[in-house]
Amino acid sequence: MTILSFRVTRSLALVLFLGVVGGACGVGPDKGATDIPRSQVPFGLLERTEVEPVNTEPAEEVAALFFVKGDRLEPVFREVATEAAPAEVLEALLVGPTRAEFRSGLRTAVPEATSIGSVKVTRGVATVNLTRTVGDGRSDDQALSVAQMVFTLTARPGIGRVSFTIDGEPVDVPDGSGALTSDPVAREDYEDLAPPRR
Structure with missing residues (x-):
């Protein structure tokens, strides 16, 4: 046997030995689930985590709409979208009172x-x-x-007076006394029509 063939044989024997030893030391396939005592589970893994449900409902707030009862205004509270634009609140007013509100004596003076x-x-x-x-x-x-x-618009934050236009041109509207004005009007201009104090 030559020195070269001796070295090759020795190298192969070493590789085979390492393969056998490595295979014996490896982790074998699991035979099934294994219960681990609670004391051996890493800290925090068994704690329950509460997940906040995602709210898919649109956020809403309450807006005051003013209808008529007798010869005075009467507030009614309706849900509208959060931070609803003033036009959206007026559109809700134009819908008019519900059947139940109508039966209770509420009506609207705004032309249909x-x-x-x-x-x-x-x-x-x-x-x-x-x-x-x-x-x-x-x-x-x-x-x-x-x-x-x-009254409906000035119940919204940031609005104190209201002016009216038709197709962009200022228009005269009656104040509480019946006098016509094209100036911005406020609640004080309709004190005689304001909701009765309770």
Whole structure:
């Protein structure tokens, strides 16, 4: 046997030996689940983690809408989208009272054909652009219909007065005394129509 063949034989024997020893020391396949005592489970793995459910419902808030009872305004509270735009709140007002509210004596003085083009708020004044005048209803209801919109809008944060336009042009509206004005109006202009104090 030459020195070269002796070295090759020795190297092969070493490789085979290491393979046998390595295989014997390896981890064999699991035969099934094994119970681990609680004391051997790493800290924190057995603690329950509460997961907050994801709320898919749209967030809502309550808005005051003002309808008419007798010859004065009466607030009704409705759910609207959180941070609803003033135009959205007015649209809710234009829907009118529910059947239950109607049976309780509430009505609206806003003419049915009234529709809102837009509402823009600048420095505390909401400018309501109507597509039709609020004067289409009974004449004694005109001030009430304007008051409904004024009280509803000024119940929203950041609005103190309301002006009205039709197709972008200022329009005269009656105040609480029946006098016409194109100036912005506020709740104080409709004190005689305000909800009764309780």
